[in-house]
Amino acid sequence: MTGSGNDFVFFDGREVPLERVTQPEAIRRICNRYNGIGSDGMVVLEPVTGTADVIIHFYNQDGTAADLCGNATLCSTALSVQLGMAAASGMRLSTGAGLITSRLSGEHGTPTLPEIDFQPVTDIRPDIAIAPVSGEHRLGFAIAGIPHAVILCDDAEQVDVAGRGPRLRWHPETGATGANVNWVSRLPDGRWRYRTFERGVEGETLACGTGAVATAVLLRTWGLTTDELVTIVSSSGRNLEVRLRPLAAESGAGGYRPTLRGEGRVVFRGVTGDL
Structure with missing residues (x-):
């Protein structure tokens, strides 16, 4: 499946035992783009009852488990409906970052796409102690399920993501496990262009759902947008829509409870050989 170019291999947990496909070496073989199927990550979906x-079950390309992946969750929403695990009108998804509600959404002529409700974004820091380089203006941080550094820049298209990303991904300001790193710049039509260096992939991906959420939150925190709906353009050219609802409207607390809407599309189905 692909979520705006962020691609994943999915397994139906009713048919494939977890222990067969979730060993780190098996994940690395599956995600290998030359000797395997090829993807940014791997997911196993299991239907459950209760909460x-x-x-x-989400795993990075390098075999490590991750608490959350926004685009994988969009894809999981769409596939759960297709596999009969959940209803299109709404579902509850259990992730390492907590319970997420989601649905298929489309009205007034808009396409039907998966939409997910994030847990509140935490540890929002509008400025972190990382020196900007030429073309960078402000560096912030937020945890949108997983940690993200967000950098306001002149032109995201011109950023040396491969060169700058690894250094910032492990910078002490991003915490012990490091963070994804996102560069963002304004487009003439009011949308925002971003690019992401992803931990676990250790390289640039075509899109990052949690990165889009963290980026939208920092743009609001910096006062660069007052829009409730922030449209982020991925490297695949597809839009990710982030709707920011202030928590103050619910509980008097600060911060935001975001909703993310974007692509979740099956590219092909198949049967693997030996793992």
């Missing part, structure tokens, strides 16, 4: 409808 959730489906459990998402």
Whole structure:
């Protein structure tokens, strides 16, 4: 499946035992783009009963488990409906970052796309102690399920993501486990262009759902947008839409409870050989 170019291999947990496909070496072989299927990550979906409808087991390309992946969760929403695990009108997804509600959404002529409700974004820091380089103006941080550094720059298209990303991904300001790194710049039409260096992939990906959320939150925190709906343009050219609802409207607390809407599309189905 692909979520705006962020691609994943999915397994139906009713048919494939977890222990067969979730060993780190098996994950690395599956995600290998030359000797395997090829993807940014791997997911196993399991239907459950109780507080959730489906459990998402998500793994990075390097074999490590991750608490959350926004685009994988969009894809999981769409696939859970297709596999009969959950209803299109709404579902509860269990992730390492907590319970997420989601649905298929489309009205007034808009396409039907998966939409997910994030837990509140935490540890929002509008400025962190990382020196900008030429073309960078402000560096912030937020945890949108996983940690993200967000950098306001002149032109995201011109950023040396491969060169600058690894150094910032492990910078002490991003915490012990490091963070994804996102560069963002304004487009003439009011949308925002971003690019992401992803931990676990250790390289640039075509899109990052949690990165889009963290980026939208920092743009609001910096006062660069007052829009409730922030449109982020991925490297695949597809839009990710982030709707920011202030928590103050619910509880008097600061911060935001975001909703993310974007692509979740099956590219092909198949049967693997030996793992």
